[in-house]
Amino acid sequence: MRWSQALIPTLKETPADAVAPSHILLLRAGMIRRLGSGAYTYLPLGLRVLHKAIAIVRQEIDAAGALEILMPALQPIELWKESGRFDTFGDLLMQLKLSNQQHAALGPTHEEVVTDLARDLINTYRQLPITLYQIQTKFRDEPRPRFGVLRTREFVMKDAYSFGANVEQLSASYDAMFEAYCRTFDRCGLDYVIVEAESGPIGGDSSHEFMVPSDIGEDSVVQCLKCGYAANRERAEIGVIPKLDEKLGAETAAPPYEKVATPNRRTIEEVASFLKMKPDQTAKLLVYLADGRPVAALLRGDRTANEAKIRRAFAASTLVPADQETIERATGVPLGFLGPVAIKIPLLVDREIASMTQVVVGGGELDVHLRGVVPGRDFPLDDLRDLRDADSGDPCPKCGEKLELRQGIEIGHVFKLGTKYSKAMGATFLDEHGQAVPLIMGCYGIGANRILAAAVESGYDQNGIIWPFPLAPYTVLIAPLQVQNAEVLSAADTIAKALESAGIDYLIDDRELRPGVKFKDADLIGIPIRVVIGERGLKEGKIELKWRHKAEAETIPAESAAEAIIELVESTKKSHEAMCRSRIAERAAARSTATGN
RNA sequence: CGGGGCGUAGCGCAGUUUGGUUAGCGCGCCUGCCUUGGGAGCAGGAGGUCACCAGUUCGAAUCUGGUCGCCCCGACCA
Numbered sequence: 001m002r003w004s005q006a007l008i009p010t011l012k013e014t015p016a017d018a019v020a021p022s023h024i025l026l027l028r029a030g031m032i033r034r035l036g037s038g039a040y041t042y043l044p045l046g047l048r049v050l051h052k053a054i055a056i057v058r059q060e061i062d063a064a065g066a067l068e069i070l071m072p073a074l075q076p077i078e079l080w081k082e083s084g085r086f087d088t089f090g091d092l093l094m095q096l097k098l099s100n101q102q103h104a105a106l107g108p109t110h111e112e113v114v115t116d117l118a119r120d121l122i123n124t125y126r127q128l129p130i131t132l133y134q135i136q137t138k139f140r141d142e143p144r145p146r147f148g149v150l151r152t153r154e155f156v157m158k159d160a161y162s163f164g165a166n167v168e169q170l171s172a173s174y175d176a177m178f179e180a181y182c183r184t185f186d187r188c189g190l191d192y193v194i195v196e197a198e199s200g201p202i203g204g205d206s207s208h209e210f211m212v213p214s215d216i217g218e219d220s221v222v223q224c225l226k227c228g229y230a231a232n233r234e235r236a237e238i239g240v241i242p243k244l245d246e247k248l249g250a251e252t253a254a255p256p257y258e259k260v261a262t263p264n265r266r267t268i269e270e271v272a273s274f275l276k277m278k279p280d281q282t283a284k285l286l287v288y289l290a291d292g293r294p295v296a297a298l299l300r301g302d303r304t305a306n307e308a309k310i311r312r313a314f315a316a317s318t319l320v321p322a323d324q325e326t327i328e329r330a331t332g333v334p335l336g337f338l339g340p341v342a343i344k345i346p347l348l349v350d351r352e353i354a355s356m357t358q359v360v361v362g363g364g365e366l367d368v369h370l371r372g373v374v375p376g377r378d379f380p381l382d383d384l385r386d387l388r389d390a391d392s393g394d395p396c397p398k399c400g401e402k403l404e405l406r407q408g409i410e411i412g413h414v415f416k417l418g419t420k421y422s423k424a425m426g427a428t429f430l431d432e433h434g435q436a437v438p439l440i441m442g443c444y445g446i447g448a449n450r451i452l453a454a455a456v457e458s459g460y461d462q463n464g465i466i467w468p469f470p471l472a473p474y475t476v477l478i479a480p481l482q483v484q485n486a487e488v489l490s491a492a493d494t495i496a497k498a499l500e501s502a503g504i505d506y507l508i509d510d511r512e513l514r515p516g517v518k519f520k521d522a523d524l525i526g527i528p529i530r531v532v533i534g535e536r537g538l539k540e541g542k543i544e545l546k547w548r549h550k551a552e553a554e555t556i557p558a559e560s561a562a563e564a565i566i567e568l569v570e571s572t573k574k575s576h577e578a579m580c581r582s583r584i585a586e587r588a589a590a591r592s593t594a595t596g597n
Numbered sequence: 598c599g600g601g602g603c604g605u606a607g608c609g610c611a612g613u614u615u616g617g618u619u620a621g622c623g624c625g626c627c628u629g630c631c632u633u634g635g636g637a638g639c640a641g642g643a644g645g646u647c648a649c650c651a652g653u654u655c656g657a658a659u660c661u662g663g664u665c666g667c668c669c670c671g672a673c674c675a
Contacts, residue, residue, distance in 0.1 A: 012624060012636065013609045017668045037667065089675065109675065143598080143673060151674085218674080415675095443675095463635095481634065516635040523635090534634060544634090 001474065003509040007044050010521050020216045022456035023148025025465050029525045031473075038145025038153035045525060046452070048473040050156065053451040054135055056187045056470065057158050064180035066131040066160050071113045073137060077103040079112040083424045094139045094153075106139035111421050111443060114161045118439055119427035122163060128429065128439075129169040131177070133160035135448070147216055149449045150409065156448040164440045165431060174206075174416055177444040181210055181412045182587060186580045188451055189468030191458055193408065195221045196231040197415075198308055206416035210446075211408030212454035219410050222403045224396035231390075233405065234308060238386050239395030243354045257341075257372040259363055266336025268301040271369055275360060278302075282360040283353060285338040287327045287345070290316035294330035296347045297387050298340045300356070304389040313348050313385045337362040339370060340379040349375075350387040409454045410447070417441040459549075465526030466549050469576060475569055476506040477527040481515045481534040491533050491543065491558060498562035504569050523548070528572075531565060533558075 009030040018024040026032045031046030042050055062068065077095065080086040086093070094106040107113065114132060122128070135158045142153050149155075162173035185192045190212055197207040209232055211221055220233035231237070265271045272279045282301030287294060288310060297310050311319035324335045330345055331338060339362035340347055353359070353375050363370045375381055392405035422428065422438035431437050451471070459466040467473070476499060480492035492508060499506045507527060509518050515534070522530050532544040532553070543561050545568070546553035556564050 009607090011608060016603085016609070019669070034667090085675070090673095092674075111675080140674085144671095146669085484633095514633055514635090514637065516633090516637080519635045521636085532634080536634075 001505075001507050003507060003511050006507070008521075008525065009043070010524055018148060020147040020150065020453075020457070021460055022150065022216075022453045025456055025460055025524070026148060026452070029465055031525075032149060034148075038142055038151070040149055040152060045473040049452055049455075049467070049471050050448060052471050052473075053188060054156070054158075054448050057184050057446055057448065058135065060180045060184040060187070061133055061158065061160060061177075063183075064131075064176045066133045066162075066177075066180075068134060069117075069132050070134050070136060071107070071110050071117070073107050073139065075105050075107050075113055077105050079116055079425075080105060083112045083115070083421055085112070092140050092142070094141045107136075108138055108140040109157075109443075109445075110134070110136075110159055111161065111417070111441075112425070115421040115425045115427045115439075115441070118161075118163055118422070119425060122427070122429050122439065124429055125165040125431050128163060128165040129173050131160055131162040131173055133158060133444075148453065150216070150453040151218070152449065155450075158446040158448060160444040162442040162444070164442075165429065165437075166440065170416055170418075170440045170442055174414060174442050174444075177414050177442070178208065179584075179587065181414065181444075181446065183580065183584065184446065185210060185411065186583050187470055187576075188455070189470050189576070190411070190451065190454060192411065193221065193223065193230050195223075195408075196235050197413065198232060198235040208414050209410050210412035212411055212458055213406050214409050214454065214457040215407055216457060217407035217409040219408050220405060221408045222390045222392075222394070222405050224399060224401050224403055226401035227396060227399040229396050229398045229403075233389050234306060236390035236403070237397035238351070238388070238390050238403075239397045239400050241352050241355050241395060254358065254374055254377075255372060257370045257374070257378055259368050260371050261367055262337075262363075262369045263367045265367075265369070271360065272301065275369070275371065277360060281356075281358075283340070283356070285340055285343070285347075285362060287322040287331065287338065288314075288319050289322050289326065290314040290319050292318075294322055294326065294345045296331075296338070296340075296343055296345050298347060298349045298353055298361075299388050300350065300352050301360075303350070303352070303391070306387060306389045309385070309387050310348070313387060314346070333362070333364050334366050337364065337366060337368060339364050339373075341370065341373065343379075347379075348383055348385050348387060349379075349381060351384045352388070354381050354384055409450055409457065411450045411454050412444075412446045414444045415442060417443050460526075463520070464524035467526045467528060469528050469572055472526065472528050474505045474507040474527050476504060476529045476531060476565060477522050477525075478506055478508040478531045479518050479522060479533065480508070480510065481518065481532065483510055483512045485535055488533050488535055488538060491538060491561075495531060495533075495543075495562045495565065498566065502566045502569075504566065529565070529568065531561070 011028045014024050015027050018027055026046060031043055033041045033043060035041055093108060096104055098104055137154055138157045139154055142151060145152050160177060164170040164173055193211045193213060195209050195211055197209040211219060221230060222233055222236040223230045262271055262274055265274045268279050268282055268284055272282055279302035280300055283298055284301050286297050286305055295314050297305060299305055307319050327335055342364060356375055359373050359375060360369055360371050361373050390403055394403045396403050419438040419440055422441055427439050428436040429439060455468055455471055456465050459468060478492050478495055480488045482488045496506060496508050526548055528548050530546045530548065537543055538558060541558045542555040543558050544553045544555050
């Protein structure tokens with residue numbers, strides 16, 4: 001492609017409403033343009049990257065044995081009512097009225113449609129297992145689109161759905177997708193982390209997220225750098241925190257707790273600052289309705305409750321925070337002054353509380369808190385649980401080392417669904433005994449646009465984007481510096497022709513501009529290999545070769561330049577493929593050790 | 598949905614507090630000269646419903662009321 005014929009509207013200045021590096025750079029590099037909030041046009045350069053990412057996804061998902069289909073984005077609302085998600089999806093679902101009063105939705109995901117298809121087409125266990133997928137635009141009425149292409153109202157997703165006759169088939173399909181995702185992201189050249197994710201009432205290892213670490217990532221993940229444990233923050237378990245054994249001797253002699261007046265101080269912040277203490281010296285008592293029954297959880301004041309953990313701890317299938325009226329009716333204590341001493345409803349205590357010698361808690365009556373309360377002495381510690389979100393510095397559940405908390409961009413998610421949709425929508429098959437049984441499903445998503453955002457977030461410098469080799473809009477940028485000079489231009493054209501016939505994609509900057517402008521633009525759009533041809537070098541029979549990610553350029557002989565560049569591209573591809581293969585081997589080895597024996 | 602900010606040329610901004618010539622500046626764009634290895638220089642030029650609607654006023658980018666749009670923080674995120 002000749003730059004003079006292309007549409008690459010680079011910007012010298014930073015657009016005012018872009019904040020995230022990927023957003024700023026994709027705009028400045030002329031790859032995207034905003035139409036409205038959360039809606040972006042992909043210009044030629046950006047679209048090429050998107051297409052390269054999609055091509056890799058498609059190859060790997062195909063190779064994993066899934067079958068590509070294309071379902072409508074436009075869906076009858078009845079399907080959503082049938083699955084029960086019309087209510088749970090809420091305002092996120094983009095709805096519209098068609099003629100004839102038809103009520104429709106633009107698909108935010110396709111469990112309903114694919115389950116409808118399956119109940120129609122899958123009749124017998126002999127057709128199972130099967131995995132269907134599509135690559136298609138999804139619609140979600142996001143309350144707050146942000147960070148450019150990272151969170152939009154309309155986005156391209158690869159969504160796959162597996163159907164199995166039993167749990168073994170589900171696991172096999174899940175594992176195949178999991179492996180395909182690893183291969184996909186390895187091939188994209190992304191640095192990703194796989195984390196255990198919260199999977200709802202099913203539990204177990206039935207959900208994983210693929211994350212690219214980034215400060216603008218919207219998900220928090222905890223990671224143990226020692227043993228490799230990684231989990232979504234909501235999911236992460238916390239290792240055992242040592243109890244203070246010695247306190248049994250020392251602290252039983254501590255003075256009894258005292259009541260202090262805390263007029264109208266209800267929140268942890270208010271109480272702590274009023275008593276001139278830190279929030280981590282206090283504890284808070286939270287009240288929930290577990291399957292409708294009021295229950296309480298006690299956490300250190302500065303911690304975040306984890307509702308999924310609390311729900312499981314109370315063996316409940318639903319858990320919602322209790323409202324003020326319910327709390328006061330159930331406990332007889334006004335909101336803001338609840339404490340664990342003499343509480344009237346079932347109480348579970350977070351494990352961490354056992355490591356506190358003294359604590360400030362609510363006094364169980366209006367405008368009163370208790371200071372110097374000793375856990376274990378003043379309230380029981382016999383049922384300790386893990387009830388909170390993991391934090392930086394908490395012990396790893398596997399090895400006890402300190403966990404690190406980081407942000408990440410979710411680029412892929414694999415999930416064992418079970419029979420949630422097949423049961424709700426009557427998607428059954430006949431098993432070996434002629435029994436109609438619900439299909440066992442899994443679902444697997446990859447956000448194509450997020451691959452772009454994540455690649456830029458993890459590959460840029462102050463001059464612009466540094467694309468990973470496999471995703472770059474073009475592999476080689478050829479920059480003849482003096483286009484008026486016939487020798488320079490023909491040297492550039494010679495190289496271009498050679499790349500063309502070698503099947504290597506390139507962009508040739510044939511614009512009649514000053515060299516500085518060309519260099520700035522080249523850095524901005526981030527093409528991996530830059531070939532500079534200038535009058536000066538050409539006189540000495542030399543042209544310049546530079547990697548975008550390296551500071552220094554090298555010179556090579558002009559007459560053999562084309563061959564050298566082709567060789568460089570080929571060897572880079574080969575070493576990347578070799579890296580992907582060795583990752584595959586590593587995972588296979590890890591699996592056989594894990595299955596043990 | 599709560600809090601904060603913004604809307605003036607393709608992009609970045611000044612002007613608004615205190616109403617008053619023809620609404621400015623930089624970048625980009627067009628023409629010419631000049632220049633040519635890291636966003637050059639000179640000269641000339643095009644480009645504006647000052648987000649929209651209503652009001653106050655002799656007079657509104659500027660004051661008042663309303664509407665819309667966009668960004669950030671939070672809530673939310675199968």
